[in-house]
Amino acid sequence: MISPAMCRSAPRRAAQVRRLLSSAAPPAHAGAAVPGPCIVHKRGNDILHDPWYNKDTAFPMTERDRLGLRGLLPPRVMSFEQQYERFINSFRSLEHNTRGEPDSIVALAKWRILNRLHDRNETLYYRVLIDNIKDFAPIIYTPTVGLVCENYSGLFRRPRGMYFSAKDKGEMMSMIYNWPAEKVDMIVVTDGSRILGLGDLGVQGIGIPIGKLDVYVAAAGINPQKVLPIMLDVGTNNEKLLEDKLYLGLRQPRLEGEEYLAVVDEFMEAVHARWPKAVVQ
Template sequence: MTDSTSPLAAGAPLPVYKRGLDLVRDPLLNKGTGFTVNERATLGLRGLVPPQVVDIEDQERRILQNFQRQHDDLDRYTYLETLHDRNETLYYRVLLSHLNEMTPIIYTPVVGLACSQFSHIYQRSRGMYFSADDVAHFAEMAQNWPEDEVEIIVVSDGSRILGLGDLGANGMGIPIGKLSLYVVGAGLEPRRTLPILLDMGTNNQALRDDPLYLGRRLPRLTGPAYETVVEAFIRAVHARWPHALIQFEDFSNDQAFQLLERYRRQVLCFNDDIQGTGAVTLAGILSALRITKQTLSEQRIVFLGAGAAARGIADTFVAGMMAESGMTLDAARRQIWTLDSQGLVTLDRLDSLSEHKRPFAQDSAPLPDLLAVIHAVRPTILIGVSGQAGSFSEAVVRAMHSYCERPILFPLSNPTSKAECTAEQAYEWTNGAALFASGSPFPPVTRGGHLLVPGQCNNMYIFPGVGQGVVSCQASKVTDAMFYVAARTLAGLVGEDSLAVGRLYPDLTLIREISVQIAVAVCELAFAEGLAGIERPADLEAFIRARMFIPEYLPYVAV
């Protein structure tokens, strides 16, 4: 791949230092049957690939035929990852051309199944594993990665994979999938991305007993021992790639907030479960409010679930209310009610509450369950981040609808099997009045001849554009304001025709255009606030577009 600031980005021949099988076996450079006659002659490839030269369009057709022959979603995931390991340009070409079909396979919901089976379907190493057993060697381990220009690292410790819990080293499927979305969604150069799994052990006994499990077969580290490993990791990767953006992904609630607060002022980093989820949810809510013709500060919002995602979304809502109407922080927080496993989060429970729950504790009598809260609060918005399938019951949804003409329902738990309700249920129980978006995709529903299109509250709408913006302008830090402008930008891209059928997000096939606009908005904010590390380009949008990886074969020249 090329330096996006060089003439090679415009399609000039790319000098390559590999020949023969070394070239064919490099997924970043391999073209398979797409190598030209001249390249085969000059790069020592004659006889190493079939004699017919095949263009990338025909290669794509072959991939699609074989993809469609797979028996189930796990087979389809494995097939695509095999292509990923063989030919990255073709892999991203296929994904970009068939986003709606492929995205649910490489990420939610199928990535959850893939992670649960990761050690059994493992074929080839991708990314890096930093095991707690090797903590003394982290600095030298970082040197083992061959790329010097890494721009984005996605790291997980496997402790809270989607709604599936502790999957240990099997959680590597998440960083791999997220970075695929970065490349597809915002055009990050594949070679400048790095998936990492921090292996702290696992408390999942079934994994520790599995003879094929590839991670540490020890209980998960906690406390100072855990913090020591994370600190060594941050130091090692920051020393190796001082300008890389680190995205924390799928860390358990007890670590997610602490890590974000500890490191956000030390290194360039953010937590997508907290900040990205908050931004994409706010964008969907802002779209829904265009339909109801209301403001954010008028809403009464109930959360089922009080973990990292709930706190991130709630904080983003609060920031939105304050920016929109000048509400005070305390007044905005009073518009939000959260439920955990003990019922409504209230002030009389303050001593026993986790730190991240305390700001949203209500001065209220105890309420034991969601239905009781619905009757007491009469919410206009209901957010599900509980991982409890079916918890938005018919009684709950009908009760909410009795108090609200157009209830806004966001069952966000992933994968699909964990969703608090389905789109069909939401529409059925509200006579089609619900404004609906979910974490995993649901098909359109027709009621009384009227098409209703559920939205997918997919972080892919947000984090690729934010990440591209941050690294493009070489921002010194990632701020909450960047996620707020990303949310407003995304909401502004939803057309009136989409709103007419209840669709609260743009068509995902437009993701590259969406990411460009978000990246530009993030950069504009960074320049305005003095956070950018480069001079502002004369044409910022053109600058962003010029950096984007296009999955096409470049001509090669032997060196």
């Protein structure tokens, strides 16, 4: 759970993250010491589909012309602050419209609206979290993240983080370089075996690393461009998941003993080879 002390101290830690987010630079440029303009090699829809570059309707007309965005966005230019206000209003409207609904339905609805923002505009997403961590921490992490993990395969929209599995044995050293960020400071990894009090959820446990890192960013001031959630899928002993046609993980019993340790060792060697100073939790 998120302690009251962490929530109270969040504003003091938020200034650094706001400065980092102000540049909206992608992970590949995360090593820049001073936030500011970055070179954009993408154009048009490729920018709008990249949550680190995308500013939605905040692109001024000069940038729309240079980046091939004119005609791909509604004509009105809305500032970052206006977008922030619009999202908060949408969230409060959702709260009002779901009064009287079961708690689980309301919690997942709130998570969905935040997740859609996360997929579309990471800069705005983290600003929303930083300014409202006390309200949103229970949505992005416990207790709502438990519901998300239980329903992950059905809720899946797009991948986030990295996925290593028992089927990748012998390939992990090359796989680690598929992540675009040159520098990663913190990794949170799970094998999905014990998710909160819910037991073995297999690959669906990825919600824990994602939510935990979002809390670290918003409440502890960690650079969001230098974190990496990882799922280590070694199978599952959850029969319900193995029989679920929508389940996104390996459909096999969980590895144990030396087989399991061999996968973990190879994964850790790959991480250490690329990011030797990263904290792995």
